Amino acid sequence: MPVHACVAHQIYQNSPISMKNEINSHVVLSGLCLTSIPSTVLKNRTRIEKLTLDNNVLTENSFNMPKFANLKELSVRNNKIRNLGVLLANIQKNCPNIEVLRVKNNPGIPEKFTEKEKMLISKVLKKLRVLNGLETHRQKRYSGCSTDSKTSSGSE
Template identity: 75%
Template sequence: MPIHACVAHQIYQNAPVSSEKERTNSKVVLTGLHLTSIPSTIIKNRDHIETLIIDNNMLTENSFNMPKFRNLKELSVRNNKIRNIGVFIANMQKNCPNLEVLRVRNNPGWPEKLKEQE
């Protein structure tokens, strides 16, 4: 079950200490919150996040110059303000080494001819 923005902070703050295996596998959903950067709570708990959905925000390619998210496998950043897809992809390669799924459609830098594709 995904963790939605309204409770993500509280859940992470109150999460019991458990084994690494139990805490990895989480899905965090932070959509439509007008975010301009990745929240510090998410960065702090990045080793426990496998799926991060942050669609419909105000994030740019520079918002993703962040610490490594070693376990992140799926990232969705649809409908943000990413203008330079090359810089964004370089940040993803550097900071998300195990990323398998990336959704970036409907950002200003997404090529017109690929608007219908992911």
């Protein structure tokens, strides 16, 4: 559920203080009409493991940014992302350890990815396990050693 803009603003205003002693912080900046990632977030990027930027006006070019080496989860639902290829190239370059990506409800993102699209995205984002709340091809293929034919549901 998106964070109300006032609450997100308070988190944004307090983030440098709250992030000082935390190595793996979760930063939520939803509903603030952001067109770029704030400098406070960029300065603290080595401490951020989860970044939620839902309900803003970010584009695929907003993610041409310094490297977020520890970022594992990124949520950019309900923004203005029109070019999935550019977004993926920026994330590949700047978020090499991304495992979870949420990109629903953007103009250039399909409602549902085909299996072929999920496989292609998994090739670009080498560590991606979950895309829009569903397991990627990589997770289904590599998780567990069992020869059992059961599959997990992976929805969020």
